[in-house]
């Protein structure tokens with residue numbers, strides 16, 4: 469058996485679109501990028517979108533657009549990919565970590581309120597494993613306090629809170645198309661925003677601060693540079709793949725939901741574990757990123773051994789994440805925050821084993837996973 473944790477799902481149509489673009493004369497600055505952005509906006513009812521190199525680039529530019537820097541604080545979840553925090557830290561801002569809820573892995577307004585100071589410029593939320601945070605009340609709060617809200621949607625493409633897709637509540641929203649995410653362009657991402665002025669800022673930031681992009685130049689090669697900027701564009705090949713992948717997202721999520729539900733039903737009686745509940749509810753729709761098992765205290769110390777056993781039987785797993793961000797060496801050395809300040813993020817990071825639910829799983833894979841997991845856990 470060889471069942472990976474995640475497997476990019478590329479079919480003939482995807483490959484045809486890639487090859488077609490490779491054979492065309494335009495590999496960057498072309499129509500695929502614009503078409504991908506327009507498709508994204510239309511599908512999820514967003515206002516403005518920029519294709520970008522990856523989600524980290526999207527976060528970096530969101531923070532740059534609000535001029536986040538020295539002297540500013542930004543509230544971030546401690547239970548997230550380091551990218552959410554690095555993108556702010558690299559600008560000189562101070563990350564203020566918030567613990568997550570044990571039942572969801574998400575941060576909530578109550579915890580956020582405890583960390584607000586005069587210096588708070590922005591809050592970034594992560595919709596953990598595809599289950600939305602209570603974004604409506606957080607957005608309301610940010611508006612009242614005049615604090616920017618950024619949504620890190622890297623794990624939650626297609627998830628909904630009430631009638632709005634995640635990403636439509638914040639000033640900015642950042643998406644990842646890394647191979648392990650819901651859809652892929654190899655590396656790649658999208659940056660969504662609400663205001664035209666922010667859209668224009670990001671346009672400068674993602675292309676060297678140049679005033680006219682390739683297609684807007686009357687004299688070839690002639691442009692001026694209005695501001696600082698980077699090269700965070702997404703090329704035409706990846707954008708072509710993105711369009712063709714996005715067409716399949718609804719089917720992918722449906723399969724993820726089915727696979728998640730199957731595992732949840734079949735593994736509910738396994739002892740000494742709890743299963744993170746990602747199920748959709750009246751007020752939200754999950755996008756089911758993976759199946760997260762949290763080991764109970766009693767067997768927590770055996771986690772790496774259990775992971776190795778699962779791996780040796782050909783099943784891919786993952787950990788979200790290896791540590792709460794404040795426990796990584798860089799952040800530990802700089803801010804000296806004790807793990808026990810974040811009891812829930814510590815439990816999640818140090819006790820989770822995450823199983824695949826992606827569209828690559830066949831029925832027989834699912835039965836094999838259930839049988840194997842039951843067998844392994846019966847020893848503990």
Ligand SMILES: *Cc1c(COP(=O)(O)O)cnc(C)c1O
Nearest residue numbers: 522523524549551622644645646
């Ligand atoms: C994957 C991930 C990122 C980083 O995405 P890249 O596209 O690889 O830069 C950021 N935030 C979260 C929550 C992620 O899961």
